Amino acid sequence: MTIETIKLFNRLGLKSIIGLSNLSFGWPEREKINAAFLCLGIQAGLKGAILNASEPTTMKVLSGALTLERIEKKKFEPMSPNSLINFLLKGKKADIVLKECLKIRPDLLGLSAMITTTVGRIKEIADQLRANGLDLPILAGGASMNRLLAEKFRVHYAQEAIFLPWVKGRPPELC
């Protein structure tokens, strides 16, 4: 019934908000009911909730739902094929990345280093691109990257970057 009402609000272009814990009033294990209902609400387009922030399950569901929503939005953002380098040069050496970049002339280069032993490769690539006159923004992320390193390497730190290789009409080339 609440879900139905939220959907009707959406249709009028109105933002909905609920007092979440009202639902589980008088029930045992309120937290699991609250968390489940929050999820249903978000699915229906709920825009706000007054909730008990000390419930870990509820907060995790919220954070998970927001993450999914972000990914969903990113997926449907129109991407122009020449605005991003649309293939991965996984494990490739700096000179190969340089060669590809000279060929494609991308507007942006994204790099990711997952382990501390490969993070130096980002600096190597960045230095080599600059030395060859390629002055494009470089986004660097991955588990072993951090803000301090990014500054040192003179690249942009991409803390929450997600790589979606899907570009309409141009399938990604995975090397």
Place this chain on the structure above:
Amino acid sequence: MALEEYPGRPLINSAKAKEENLRSRLNLLRRHGGLLIVLAMEEEIPETAEQRIKVIEKALSLIKEAGFNPDRIFFDPLVLPFGARND
């Protein structure tokens, strides 16, 4: 008055969709800024989603007539204890 002291952007909870109740909250909003939550009810909580929407539609016209952008308003569909009613 709490609204004068509050350091952030206040969210005023809750106005009923009843005319005088809503008007007094809208006046607070006009004077102090912030956001407002409007409940999908007048005196009693309507039984069905359709009835709640009717109440909200009425409130919406009042909000617009008072010169407010509905963007500043959140609408509460009213969650009731599970099992108590048909939620």
